[in-house]
Every structure is written in C-alpha cells, then in structure tokens.
Amino acid sequence: VTAVDRKGTMNQVTVRYFAAAQAAAGMKEELVDLPDGGTVADLLDRVRSRHGEQLSRVLARSSFLLDAAAVRDPLIVAGPRSTLDVLPPFAGG
Amino acid sequence: VRASLQAVPIDTAGLEELVDTPEAGACVSFVGRVRRQDAGRDVVALEYSAHPMAEAEADRIAREVLASSSGVCAIALTHRTGRLAVGEVAVAVAVSAGHRGQAFDACRELVEKVKHELPVWKHQVFADGSDEWVGSA
Numbered sequence: 001v002t003a004v005d006r007k008g009t010m011n012q013v014t015v016r017y018f019a020a021a022q023a024a025a026g027m028k029e030e031l032v033d034l035p036d037g038g039t040v041a042d043l044l045d046r047v048r049s050r051h052g053e054q055l056s057r058v059l060a061r062s063s064f065l066l067d068a069a070a071v072r073d074p075l076i077v078a079g080p081r082s083t084l085d086v087l088p089p090f091a092g093g
Numbered sequence: 094v095r096a097s098l099q100a101v102p103i104d105t106a107g108l109e110e111l112v113d114t115p116e117a118g119a120c121v122s123f124v125g126r127v128r129r130q131d132a133g134r135d136v137v138a139l140e141y142s143a144h145p146m147a148e149a150e151a152d153r154i155a156r157e158v159l160a161s162s163s164g165v166c167a168i169a170l171t172h173r174t175g176r177l178a179v180g181e182v183a184v185a186v187a188v189s190a191g192h193r194g195q196a197f198d199a200c201r202e203l204v205e206k207v208k209h210e211l212p213v214w215k216h217q218v219f220a221d222g223s224d225e226w227v228g229s230a
Contacts, residue, residue: 019214019229020226088214088229089228090208090210090211090213090228091215091227092172092184092207092214093125093207
C-alpha cells in the first residue's frame with residue numbers, strides 16, 4: 001500500500017461504554033470512523049464531539065483499554081477494527 | 094485460589110470452607126454488604142455491573158496477593174453482580190494462612206485491591222428518586 005493509497009483512508013473503531021459512560025452516551029457501543037493513523041486521543045475527541053458534556057466529564061475520569069490492553073499513552077494508534085473500552089472509576093465492594 | 098463473580102446470593106460459609114486446609118491455622122474472612130445509607134441518603138437499591146474481564150481480573154488479584162504474602166494457604170473471593178437489596182452481601186473473601194497475622198494482612202490487602210482494581214461499577218438508587226454512579230459523578 002502506497003502513502004497515496006493510504007491517505008484519507010478511514011478506519012472503523014468500536015467504542016464500548018461501561019457503567020456511567022454507558023449512561024452518559026446513551027448506548028453500549030458504537031462504531032466511530034477514524035482516519036488511518038488516528039490515535040486514542042483523536043478517537044476520544046470524536047466521541048466528545050458526538051456526545052454531550054456529561055460524557056466528557058465521565059471520560060475525564062475514565063481509564064481505557066485498547067484491544068484489552070491498558071492505554072498508558074493516549075497517542076497510541078487505534079488501528080482498523082480495534083476496540084476501545086471506556087472504563088469509569090471502579091467502584092466494587 | 095478461587096475467584097468469581099456471581100449474579101446469585103453469595104454463600105459466605107461456603108467460601109470459608111473452600112480455604113480450609115490442614116496447613117491453615119487461621120482463617121480470616123470479610124463480608125461487604127449494601128449499606129442502608131450513603132452520604133446521608135437512603136439507598137433503596139444498588140446495581141453492580143462488571144466488565145467482561147472482571148472474573149479474570151479477580152483471579153489475577155487473588156493470585157497476586159497469594160504470591161506476595163507469606164504463609165497464605167488459600168484464597169477465595171467472590172463479588173456480586175446485578176441488583177442487590179440493602180443488607181445483601183456485595184463482596185466476600187476468605188483467606189487461610191499458617192498464622193493469624195498473615196491471614197489478617199492478606200485479607201486486608203485483598204479487599205483493598207478488589208476496591209481499586211476490580212472492573213466493577215456500582216449504581217445507587219436513592220429513596221428520593223435520584224441515582225448515582227459511585228465514583229463517576
């Protein structure tokens with residue numbers, strides 16, 4: 001694949017919402033288009049603009065899993081068909 | 094190590110039996126229940142939801158405590174999911190060890206790790222009709 005071919009390619013990424021994030025987003029999961037090479041930070045920007053202030057507040061307190069691995073750096077690339085889990089603060093016990 | 098999440102009421106006595114081994118001179122168990130009041134408001138119901146990986150995480154937590162503690166013989170841990178009434182058991186752990194100090198310490202560490210690391214969420218509904226996702230407000 002050449003650079004020209006890749007330019008403008010959109011990937012579909014699944015975002016799964018849990019608990020307070022699910023309540024704020026009003027859905028369990030959705031597909032979000034992300035330009036090729038887009039990062040978790042880019043993905044969260046798109047999610048914030050789709051949904052309201054309420055979800056933004058939850059996102060600010062959440063941690064994330066990208067394909068079941070903890071996201072330590074939001075500049076990690078979210079590849080095609082990847083899944084991002086939005087995890088609000090745990091509250092077991 | 095036995096770690097699980099369950100949608101049905103927890104049998105706390107059964108949990109203690111699970112960690113009963115001939116090497117264990119001490120067994121310490123902890124039971125966490127749904128409290129009637131939270132921050133001065135009356136709780137009418139509480140619902141726990143869990144991430145699909147929560148049971149695997151419970152197992153990891155229990156194994157980490159077992160590996161990092163001295164003298165611990167066995168660990169059993171279970172957390173409820175779904176809708177619970179006031180007084181129902183939300184979490185229960187049992188730890189057996191050679192001696193009581195080891196069992197107390199490991200039990201405490203286990204409960205704290207469950208609170209901080211288990212991907213489980215609590216939704217509280219109050220008598221006045223309001224509700225809250227604990228820790229997310």
